[in-house]
Amino acid sequence: MTGKRKRKLENVLLEIRDLHATVEGREILRGVDLTVRTGEVHAIMGPNGSGKSTLAQVLAGHPAYTVTAGSASYEGKDLLAMTPEDRAREGVFLAFQYPVAIRGITNAYFLRAAVNAIRKHRGEEQLGPVEFMDALEEKLKVIGWDDSYLNRPVNEGFSGGEKKRNEILQLAVLEPRLAILDETDSGLDIDALKTVAQTVEKLRRPDNATVIVTHYYRILTHIQPDVVHVLSAGRIVKSGGKELALELEEKGYDWIREAVPVA
Amino acid sequence: MSSGIEAQVLQPYKYGFVTDIESDVVPPGLSEDVIRLISTKKGEPEWMLEWRLKAYRNWLKMPEPHWSNVTYGPIDYQAISYYAAPKQRPTLDSLDQVDPKLIETFEKLGIPIEERKRLAGVAVDAVFDSVSVATTFRETLARQGIIFCAISEAIREHPELVRKYLGSVVPHNDNFFAALNSAVFTDGSFAYIPKGVRCPLELSTYFRINASSTGQFERTLIVAEEGSYVSYLEGCSAPVRDENQLHAAVVELVALDDATIKYSTIQNWYPGDEEGRGGIYNFVTKRGACRGKNSKISWTQVETGSAITWKYPGCILQGDNSIGEFYSVAVTNQRQQADTGTKMIHLGKNTRSTIVSKGISAGRGQNTYRGLVKILKGAEHARNYSQCDSMLIGDRCGAHTFPYIDVRNSTAIMEHEASTSKIGEDQIFYAKQRGLSAEDAVSMIVNGFCKEVFKELPMEFAVEAQRLLGISLEGSVG
Numbered sequence: 027m028t029g030k031r032k033r034k035l036e037n038v039l040l041e042i043r044d045l046h047a048t049v050e051g052r053e054i055l056r057g058v059d060l061t062v063r064t065g066e067v068h069a070i071m072g073p074n075g076s077g078k079s080t081l082a083q084v085l086a087g088h089p090a091y092t093v094t095a096g097s098a099s100y101e102g103k104d105l106l107a108m109t110p111e112d113r114a115r116e117g118v119f120l121a122f123q124y125p126v127a128i129r130g131i132t133n134a135y136f137l138r139a140a141v142n143a144i145r146k147h148r149g150e151e152q153l154g155p156v157e158f159m160d161a162l163e164e165k166l167k168v169i170g171w172d173d174s175y176l177n178r179p180v181n182e183g184f185s186g187g188e189k190k191r192n193e194i195l196q197l198a199v200l201e202p203r204l205a206i207l208d209e210t211d212s213g214l215d216i217d218a219l220k221t222v223a224q225t226v227e228k229l230r231r232p233d234n235a236t237v238i239v240t241h242y243y244r245i246l247t248h249i250q251p252d253v254v255h256v257l258s259a260g261r262i263v264k265s266g267g268k269e270l271a272l273e274l275e276e277k278g279y280d281w282i283r284e285a286v287p288v289a
Numbered sequence: 290m291s292s293g294i295e296a297q298v299l300q301p302y303k304y305g306f307v308t309d310i311e312s313d314v315v316p317p318g319l320s321e322d323v324i325r326l327i328s329t330k331k332g333e334p335e336w337m338l339e340w341r342l343k344a345y346r347n348w349l350k351m352p353e354p355h356w357s358n359v360t361y362g363p364i365d366y367q368a369i370s371y372y373a374a375p376k377q378r379p380t381l382d383s384l385d386q387v388d389p390k391l392i393e394t395f396e397k398l399g400i401p402i403e404e405r406k407r408l409a410g411v412a413v414d415a416v417f418d419s420v421s422v423a424t425t426f427r428e429t430l431a432r433q434g435i436i437f438c439a440i441s442e443a444i445r446e447h448p449e450l451v452r453k454y455l456g457s458v459v460p461h462n463d464n465f466f467a468a469l470n471s472a473v474f475t476d477g478s479f480a481y482i483p484k485g486v487r488c489p490l491e492l493s494t495y496f497r498i499n500a501s502s503t504g505q506f507e508r509t510l511i512v513a514e515e516g517s518y519v520s521y522l523e524g525c526s527a528p529v530r531d532e533n534q535l536h537a538a539v540v541e542l543v544a545l546d547d548a549t550i551k552y553s554t555i556q557n558w559y560p561g562d563e564e565g566r567g568g569i570y571n572f573v574t575k576r577g578a579c580r581g582k583n584s585k586i587s588w589t590q591v592e593t594g595s596a597i598t599w600k601y602p603g604c605i606l607q608g609d610n611s612i613g614e615f616y617s618v619a620v621t622n623q624r625q626q627a628d629t630g631t632k633m634i635h636l637g638k639n640t641r642s643t644i645v646s647k648g649i650s651a652g653r654g655q656n657t658y659r660g661l662v663k664i665l666k667g668a669e670h671a672r673n674y675s676q677c678d679s680m681l682i683g684d685r686c687g688a689h690t691f692p693y694i695d696v697r698n699s700t701a702i703m704e705h706e707a708s709t710s711k712i713g714e715d716q717i718f719y720a721k722q723r724g725l726s727a728e729d730a731v732s733m734i735v736n737g738f739c740k741e742v743f744k745e746l747p748m749e750f751a752v753e754a755q756r757l758l759g760i761s762l763e764g765s766v767g
């Protein structure tokens with residue numbers, strides 16, 4: 027494991043140093059350090075209110091959060107200086123915990139707009155509706171999904187589970203370099219969880235990385251994480267392998283809270 | 290952030306240019322003499338003049354209505370000029386005689402009237418200030434017996450039809466602004482679809498106000514005989530001016546047995562500036578009569594312009610099984626005010642009406658939906674479905690809904706749904722997180738909101754409507 031790490035040193039995709047962030051004046055992140063390399067899957071676990079979702083939102087650039095100190099670099103660039111749309115165009119994808127509905131706009135239309143915005147950013151040609159649908163069907167085949175979501179309005183009238191699946195469909199279509207899954211597993215039944223996890227596994231490549239934010243060990247039985255982190259009171263207080271997740275599953279979070287005094 | 294969204298909807302008006310053309314303008318003021326002068330200029334028969342004078346005398350006795358949810362200063366009816374026409378009067382049969390400046394004006398507005406550039410599948414009547422300057426595809430239509438011409442021409446050429454139907458849906462004393470229009474109307478379109486004919490082209494009128502200190506009072510009359518079908522569209526725009534200009538139009542539709550009239554409006558009069566200076570007062574009476582059984586009248590409107598809009602296109606569902614529809618998108622931005630909706634009056638048995646209203650308010654805009662659904666005693670098994678949705682952009686605008694329901698038959702079925710939403714930071718952020726710009730996100734959200742209405746527009750104009758909304762929503766947010 028250690029030898030493998032060393033070989034990957036130059037493949038740092040995301041590097042977070044001493045990140046502090048507030049929302050409505052309350053400090054939620056209190057010095058997060060995290061390094062994610064290409065090819066890796068990281069799991070960030072922690073109790074309610076520990077700052078997991080805040081970290082996800084800050085990385086995506088949600089305007090409600092203010093970064094007060096620290097840095098985050100993505101592919102060597104200052105991530106925090108980029109607009110949310112540029113982060114997305116450069117390959118940062120957030121699967122939302124609470125995906126938003128857009129009335130009257132079909133998933134297919136929305137996805138094409140997103141794909142074309144990214145293509146434009148890269149100086150590539152825009153895809154017409156027909157070309158796009160062809161490309162989309164190819165991708166659906168790869169992940170083994172049908173096209174039943176495509177002509178429904180974005181998240182409108184979707185059940186909680188359908189919304190989460192829809193986020194993964196978008197992830198599959200947009201093929202980001204860095205995917206952040208914010209509690210995508212919560213609210214999914216066992217079958218849906220399996221489908222989602224298998225899709226994430228299928229999308230794993232040596233040149234991308236995934237950060238899974240979760241409460242539960244469950245999803246990690248389907249996706250093999252390289253590193254598991256515990257976030258508590260706005261800081262990563264413990265990191266380890268998959269066995270750490272198992273330990274958390276058995277013992278809960280209290281032993282970590284006790285073990286690490288909070289500043 | 291929300292002010293960022295707001296900034297995107299503040300977009301300069303793109304049709305505000307003035308055409309420099311010599312005009313024949315009647316001096317401001319309103320009197321019986323002015324009405325006589327208009328009637329003479331139009332070469333009208335005596336009965337028409339009598340009708341105008343009757344309307345005028347009624348109007349003098351009527352108070353200006355102020356029940357709508359809009360505010361504006363007093364209108365000085367003696368300061369308005371009631372007739373303005375380009376000096377060089379063309380003969381309508383030959384476009385060669387139309388002043389090139391007029392052709393250029395309409396071309397700039399995207400309404401080509403020259404033979405070789407005409408819009409495929411659309412016949413256009415182009416009205417400039419008080420006169421119709423050109424009507425395209427007249428011969429094509431005439432071959433099927435369809436009459437499509439300026440109303441002033443119809444009064445001269447088809448008096449029997451005009452006399453029979455003019456004022457039969459909106460009487461000369463219907464309301465203050467309709468009475469004023471009946472007294473002074475200058476031009477507008479007339480369409481007549483004979484029995485059993487399906488009009489092969491979209492009929493369209495484009496109204497352009499150009500002269501200053503004038504009012505525009507057009508009158509449109511469409512008659513669909515038994516079993517006929519017609520789709521009609523009106524568009525409009527005006528130059529940027531500091532003063533308010535009055536536009537008081539009347540539209541009457543008559544559908545006989547099994548006839549269908551689809552009437553679409555894309556209203557883009559000058560809305561005034563950020564401070565509320567200038568802009569058109571759009572005080573309009575539009576009504577359709579479903580006189581025959583199984584007849585259908587469908588109103589679709591996209592209202593993006595005007596300082597104040599005050600209009601309620603309605604349907605009188607007289608014939609058994611007749612259908613009335615109203616699909617509306619009204620946008621108010623800056624200081625615009627709109628009080629708009631519909632009236633569905635159910636008289637016949639099994640009559641059905643559908644109302645879908647989408648109000649979008651931005652800036653300091655105020656948007657009011659006001660609708661009446663009335664089911665009379667004899668209207669057995671009448672049905673109405675109403676849906677009123679409001680969208681707010683920013684926190685200084687307003688949305689208001691006043692649905693009036695009057696049911697006098699217990700077999701009626703009524704459904705009413707209403708919603709108010711705000712374009713939220715979360716929606717914009719979600720779209721941005723997928724790579725879309727803020728502009729594209731707002732435009733997408735608004736277009737999605739209006740989709741149920743846009744899909745009712747004739748295809749040629751659905752794109753135009755989306756573009757228009759896109760223009761008013763596009764901005765310079767980095």
